[in-house]
Amino acid sequence: MKQVKVGNIAELLSAFRPAALVEDVDRLVAALASESDSVVEVTFPPAKEVLDVYRYRYDSIGEVRDSRIGWELFFPALEDSDGRVGLLSVRAGELGAIVLVDETVELVLAALIRRSA
Numbered sequence: 070m071k072q073v074k075v076g077n078i079a080e081l082l083s084a085f086r087p088a089a090l091v092e093d094v095d096r097l098v099a100a101l102a103s104e105s106d107s108v109v110e111v112t113f114p115p116a117k118e119v120l121d122v123y124r125y126r127y128d129s130i131g132e133v134r135d136s137r138i139g140w141e142l143f144f145p146a147l148e149d150s151d152g153r154v155g156l157l158s159v160r161a162g163e164l165g166a167i168v169l170v171d172e173t174v175e176l177v178l179a180a181l182i183r184r185s186a
Contacts, residue, residue: 071174073111076101082101111157138182143169
């Protein structure tokens with residue numbers, strides 16, 4: 070486990086620019102600015118375990134599947150990883166995301182962003 074400042078995660082998210090998520094990532098990064106000195110914990114589970122858990126949630130729990138965007142990048146990022154991935158959750162107001170990062174916490178691999186209500 071590693072503790073990382075939310076501001077650092079916001080910077081990493083700023084560099085994460087998949088076309089389908091640009092607006093949502095921008096809104097999340099802007100919201101995280103007010104939380105930049107807060108700290109989040111990054112865990113490093115095996116990618117295959119995370120894949121199994123989230124595939125089950127996606128297939129079995131409609132609210133989880135329908136309330137988040139980014140699945141089309143999340144699953145392939147986990148499938149392509151042979152080792153561990155960094156897993157963290159950030160939240161600012163009504164916005165939040167589950168973020169996958171590399172083991173050095175220097176690159177966002179994918180993000181599941183909670184859709185606004």
